[in-house]
Amino acid sequence: MQTLLIATEESPILLRLFNGSFQTLDSLKVRIGQIFANIFCGKSNIDVVDKRHVRLLPASLQDFIANVGNQYQLETKDWFPQNEDYDDKGGSPAVFNVLDAMLKDSLEHLKAMRESISWAHIGLSSCTLEVDYSQNVAAIRALCLEGKLGAALWLWNKMTKKYGIADVLTHNYLVNGLCKTGDLEKAEWLVREMLYRGPSPNCATYNTLMKGYCLINNVDKALDLFSTMPNYGITPNRVTCNILVHALCKKGLLEDAKKLLGEILDEKCDTETSNLITSTILMDGCFKNGDMVQALSLWDEMSQRGTQMDVVAYNVIIHGFCLTRDLNLAYIYTCEMFKSGLLPDIFTYNTLISVLCKEGKIDEAFYIYSVMSRMGVAPDQISYKMIIQGLCIYGDPVKANQFLLCMLENLIIPEPLIWNVIIDGYGRCGDIQNAFAIRDQMVAFGVLPNIFTFNALIHAQIKGGRSVEAHSLKKEMLLNGIFPDLVTYNLLVGAACNFGNIRSALQLHDEMRRRGYDPDIVTYTELIKSYCMRGKIKEADELFVKVLRSGLPIDHVPFKILMKKYCKMRELDRAFDLYQKWLSWDK
Structure with missing residues (x-):
C-alpha cells in the first residue's frame, strides 16, 4: 500500500x-x-x-x-x-x-x-x-441490524452486478435480517438462490433460517429444513440442536426433544460447555411443562458428570422452583450458588422478587431488593415494576411512589405501565389528588398518557362518585387523539347504571356499538342490574335471554342478580328455575 x-x-x-x-x-x-x-x-x-x-x-x-x-x-x-x-x-x-x-x-x-x-x-x-x-x-x-432490508437487498443486488456473487457471510447477514423481521418467505428464497447460484450456504445459514421459523412457532418447517441439510453436505452442529430442542420444549414435546438430542449429537465432538447449554434448555422446558422429576434428573445427571454449573443453569432451576411456589428450595439453590463461587445476577434477584410479590410477601421482597443493592447489582425496570405492582395491589401506593422517585433519582425513566399502576393505586384508595399529580409528573418527564392512564383516572372519579368529571376525562381523551375502548365504556355504563340513569347507559351502549365495540358480559350485566334496580324486570329478562342466545361467555353474576330480584318479588319458583338453568349452564 x-x-x-x-x-x-x-x-x-x-x-x-x-x-x-x-x-x-x-x-x-x-x-x-x-x-x-x-x-x-x-x-x-x-x-x-x-x-x-x-x-x-x-x-x-x-x-x-x-x-x-x-x-x-x-x-x-x-x-x-x-x-x-x-x-x-x-x-x-x-x-x-x-x-x-x-x-x-x-x-x-x-x-x-x-x-x-x-x-x-x-x-x-x-x-x-x-x-x-x-x-x-x-x-x-449495518442496514440489516437496523431493519432496513429493502436498502440492504438493493445494495446486495448492486454488488452482485459490479463484483460478482457476494460471499456467504454477506448472504448470512441478509438471511438473519429477513428472519428477524418475519419475512421468512424472502429469506428462504435467498437460501435457494445461494444453492442455485452460490455461494453454498453453511450451517450458520440453516441455523438462522430454522431459528426464524421457530420464532413464529413453525417447528415443522424448521424440522423439514433440518432434514434437508445432509442432502447439501451440511452437517448440523450443537447450535442446530439447541435451536430445535428449545423449540420442541416450548411446544411441550419433551420426548421428541430428547430423541432429537440423541440422534444428532456426536459424542466425540461434545464439550462440557455445549452439554451444559443443551441440558439447561431441556431442564427449562421440563420445568415450564410441569415435569419437575425429569428436570431434577437432568440436574443430577449434570452433577454426576462433574459439569461445572454456570449462573444460567442456577437461574433455570431457581425459576423452576418459583413456578411451583416452592420458595424454600429456591432459597436453598440460591445459597448453593453462592457456595459454588457464583454470584446471582439481575435475573436471579428478579425471579425471587417476582414470586415474593405474587405471594404477598412484600417485606421479603424488600429484603431481596436490599441484598441485590448491597451486592452491587443495580435494579432495573423489571425489579422496580414488580415491587411497585406488589405495593399497589396490597394497597400501599405511598411507598410505591417512593420507589418511583428512587427510579427517577437513578436516571431511570419508568415505562407508562409503572406510572399507570401508581395512578390506579391512588385511585383505588380514593386519593384523586395524588392520582392526578402522578399523571402531571408523568407528562413532565416526557411520558405520554395512554388509554390505560385515562381509564385509571376515570375509574378513580367514578369510585369517588364524580360521574360528570369522568365524562370530562372521556372528552379530554378524544382531544388528545386517544379513543375510548371497551373498558372505558363499561366504566361509564356502570356509573350511569349505579346512578339509575338507564337512558344515559343505553346511549353509551349505542355509542360503543357505533364505534365498532361489541358489548361483553360486563356491559350486559350492568344493564341487567340497572333494569332490576328500576323495577323493569321484563326488560331485564329479555336482555338476559338475548345474552344467552348470543353465545357470549357468561359467568354467575347475571344469574345471581336476577335470582335476588325474584326473591324480593316473592317469585321463588322463577328463582329456583333460574337456579336450575344456572347449574345446567355450568355443565
Missing part, C-alpha cells in the same frame, strides 16, 4: 519526466545534424550537449543529458578511426551506430517509466475495488 501511495504521489514528477524526455528526443535530432557537421568538418572531439540546448531542458534532466552525452562522446571516439584520413564511406556507419544506440537507450528508459506507472495504476485499482467491496459488506450488515 505504501508503494502505491508513493507511486501516486510521484505521478506528476513522472509526467514531467515524460515531457522532458520528448524534449530530449527533439534535442537529439538537432545534435545529430551537429554530429554530421563535426564529422565532415574533421572535428574529433564531439560535444554532445550544447549549452544552447541545455538552457531549453528541464533542470531535473540536465545531469542526465550531460551523462548521456559524455558516454556517447567516449563511445564515438573509439568508433571513429584514429587517423584523420577517413573518407565519407568510413565515417558514415559509425554515425548511424551512435544514432541507434542513443535512440534505443532513450526508448528503453521511457518504456521502464511507462511500465512502472501502469503497475502502480493496476495495484491502486485493485486496492480500491477491495476497499469498496469491504465497505459495501459493512453497509449491508
Whole structure:
C-alpha cells in the first residue's frame, strides 16, 4: 500500500519526466545534424550537449543529458578511426551506430517509466475495488441490524452486478435480517438462490433460517429444513440442536426433544460447555411443562458428570422452583450458588422478587431488593415494576411512589405501565389528588398518557362518585387523539347504571356499538342490574335471554342478580328455575 501511495504521489514528477524526455528526443535530432557537421568538418572531439540546448531542458534532466552525452562522446571516439584520413564511406556507419544506440537507450528508459506507472495504476485499482467491496459488506450488515432490508437487498443486488456473487457471510447477514423481521418467505428464497447460484450456504445459514421459523412457532418447517441439510453436505452442529430442542420444549414435546438430542449429537465432538447449554434448555422446558422429576434428573445427571454449573443453569432451576411456589428450595439453590463461587445476577434477584410479590410477601421482597443493592447489582425496570405492582395491589401506593422517585433519582425513566399502576393505586384508595399529580409528573418527564392512564383516572372519579368529571376525562381523551375502548365504556355504563340513569347507559351502549365495540358480559350485566334496580324486570329478562342466545361467555353474576330480584318479588319458583338453568349452564 505504501508503494502505491508513493507511486501516486510521484505521478506528476513522472509526467514531467515524460515531457522532458520528448524534449530530449527533439534535442537529439538537432545534435545529430551537429554530429554530421563535426564529422565532415574533421572535428574529433564531439560535444554532445550544447549549452544552447541545455538552457531549453528541464533542470531535473540536465545531469542526465550531460551523462548521456559524455558516454556517447567516449563511445564515438573509439568508433571513429584514429587517423584523420577517413573518407565519407568510413565515417558514415559509425554515425548511424551512435544514432541507434542513443535512440534505443532513450526508448528503453521511457518504456521502464511507462511500465512502472501502469503497475502502480493496476495495484491502486485493485486496492480500491477491495476497499469498496469491504465497505459495501459493512453497509449491508449495518442496514440489516437496523431493519432496513429493502436498502440492504438493493445494495446486495448492486454488488452482485459490479463484483460478482457476494460471499456467504454477506448472504448470512441478509438471511438473519429477513428472519428477524418475519419475512421468512424472502429469506428462504435467498437460501435457494445461494444453492442455485452460490455461494453454498453453511450451517450458520440453516441455523438462522430454522431459528426464524421457530420464532413464529413453525417447528415443522424448521424440522423439514433440518432434514434437508445432509442432502447439501451440511452437517448440523450443537447450535442446530439447541435451536430445535428449545423449540420442541416450548411446544411441550419433551420426548421428541430428547430423541432429537440423541440422534444428532456426536459424542466425540461434545464439550462440557455445549452439554451444559443443551441440558439447561431441556431442564427449562421440563420445568415450564410441569415435569419437575425429569428436570431434577437432568440436574443430577449434570452433577454426576462433574459439569461445572454456570449462573444460567442456577437461574433455570431457581425459576423452576418459583413456578411451583416452592420458595424454600429456591432459597436453598440460591445459597448453593453462592457456595459454588457464583454470584446471582439481575435475573436471579428478579425471579425471587417476582414470586415474593405474587405471594404477598412484600417485606421479603424488600429484603431481596436490599441484598441485590448491597451486592452491587443495580435494579432495573423489571425489579422496580414488580415491587411497585406488589405495593399497589396490597394497597400501599405511598411507598410505591417512593420507589418511583428512587427510579427517577437513578436516571431511570419508568415505562407508562409503572406510572399507570401508581395512578390506579391512588385511585383505588380514593386519593384523586395524588392520582392526578402522578399523571402531571408523568407528562413532565416526557411520558405520554395512554388509554390505560385515562381509564385509571376515570375509574378513580367514578369510585369517588364524580360521574360528570369522568365524562370530562372521556372528552379530554378524544382531544388528545386517544379513543375510548371497551373498558372505558363499561366504566361509564356502570356509573350511569349505579346512578339509575338507564337512558344515559343505553346511549353509551349505542355509542360503543357505533364505534365498532361489541358489548361483553360486563356491559350486559350492568344493564341487567340497572333494569332490576328500576323495577323493569321484563326488560331485564329479555336482555338476559338475548345474552344467552348470543353465545357470549357468561359467568354467575347475571344469574345471581336476577335470582335476588325474584326473591324480593316473592317469585321463588322463577328463582329456583333460574337456579336450575344456572347449574345446567355450568355443565
